[in-house]
Amino acid sequence: MTQSDSVSPYPEPANGRGENANPPLQQAQGKGLPAFDEDKPLLSASGVSKFYGSRIGCEDVSIDIWPGEVLAVVGESGSGKTTLLNCISTRLMPTTGTVTYRMRDGHIRDLYRMGEAERRFLMRTDWGFVHQNPADGLRMTVSAGANVGERLMATGARHYGDIRATAGDWLGRVEIAEDRIDDQPRAFSGGMRQRLQIARNLVTGPRLVFMDEPTGGLDVSVQARLLDLLRGLVTDLGLAVVVVTHDLAVARLLSHRMVVMKDGRVIETGLTDRVLDDPRAPYTQLLVSSILQA
Numbered sequence: 001m002t003q004s005d006s007v008s009p010y011p012e013p014a015n016g017r018g019e020n021a022n023p024p025l026q027q028a029q030g031k032g033l034p035a036f037d038e039d040k041p042l043l044s045a046s047g048v049s050k051f052y053g054s055r056i057g058c059e060d061v062s063i064d065i066w067p068g069e070v071l072a073v074v075g076e077s078g079s080g081k082t083t084l085l086n087c088i089s090t091r092l093m094p095t096t097g098t099v100t101y102r103m104r105d106g107h108i109r110d111l112y113r114m115g116e117a118e119r120r121f122l123m124r125t126d127w128g129f130v131h132q133n134p135a136d137g138l139r140m141t142v143s144a145g146a147n148v149g150e151r152l153m154a155t156g157a158r159h160y161g162d163i164r165a166t167a168g169d170w171l172g173r174v175e176i177a178e179d180r181i182d183d184q185p186r187a188f189s190g191g192m193r194q195r196l197q198i199a200r201n202l203v204t205g206p207r208l209v210f211m212d213e214p215t216g217g218l219d220v221s222v223q224a225r226l227l228d229l230l231r232g233l234v235t236d237l238g239l240a241v242v243v244v245t246h247d248l249a250v251a252r253l254l255s256h257r258m259v260v261m262k263d264g265r266v267i268e269t270g271l272t273d274r275v276l277d278d279p280r281a282p283y284t285q286l287l288v289s290s291i292l293q294a
């Protein structure tokens with residue numbers, strides 16, 4: 001990735017004082033972007049590589065995630081999407097490179113130089129991680145209410161009545177009937193489990209959510225409903241999201257910006273509609289046309 005790829009995707013400062021004259025992307029995208037009043041990325045990955053022995057997982061990736069933006073990471077199977085996601089979410093230590101994060105107090109921190117306890121706290125409170133398989137992100141043998149409520153407790157909530165009320169409210173937001181609050185997720189359908197996993201992740205008001213193929217493995221009609229719901233929540237909450245998907249339709253619907261990977265490297269990046277409507281790299285052209293023909 002070139003240097004210019006990793007700078008702000010938004011219009012250059014127009015007045016020389018670091019302020020944008022135009023609201024970023026809003027006219028270009030029309031996807032309900034929140035106002036961006038923060039002028040620094042939330043998360044920056046610089047020169048991130050991960051090698052599994054001699055095999056390349058991802059190589060020399062530099063990306064910025066901006067507050068409130070949805071960034072899709074796309075590419076075919078084995079292109080390094082999950083490896084990159086895991087490296088930037090501190091689930092997998094990169095072989096080389098740095099990943100920094102702008103904390104709520106404004107300090108920029110190197111994630112891999114943080115203590116384990118602090119990193120875990122950050123992951124519990126300021127981040128979410130939505131797995132493709134809901135069972136990986138839920139506790140299957142405790143109630144739906146407890147799945148949501150225990151995340152609140154991890155951030156200090158103690159009042160049982162408040163926790164239960166908030167959990168019930170969140171079940172409603174993800175379209176799970178409140179009278180299912182005491183049911184365990186193993187009694188839920190795949191789509192309900194995924195929506196519960198989303199509620200569990202969003203209840204603490206994170207600023208950044210990582211998603212690995214969040215609609216993978218679901219029926220097409222269930223996928224469409226889930227995508228609609230996700231899109232609404234992400235917009236309402238002004239979340240920054242990094243979503244890994246091999247499905248360009250998911251990227252089109254959810255994301256503002258896209259990163260295309262091949263063989264572990266980023267080969268194209270840009271606004272989603274631009275990349276999909278006017279792909280520049282030959283590989284992206286192939287990817288887009290093969291999907292369109294499918």
Ligand SMILES: Nc1ncnc2c1ncn2[C@@H]1O[C@H](COP(=O)(O)OP(=O)(O)OP(=O)(O)O)[C@@H](O)[C@H]1O
Nearest residue numbers: 052055056057076077078079080081082083084246
């Ligand atoms: N634990 C591992 N050990 C060895 N090689 C791995 C490991 N995990 C991933 N790889 C290799 O790293 C490369 C990138 O894999 P990765 O899972 O990141 O790709 P992906 O784009 O997410 O693929 P998919 O869409 O199929 O999940 C592949 O060549 C893969 O075989």
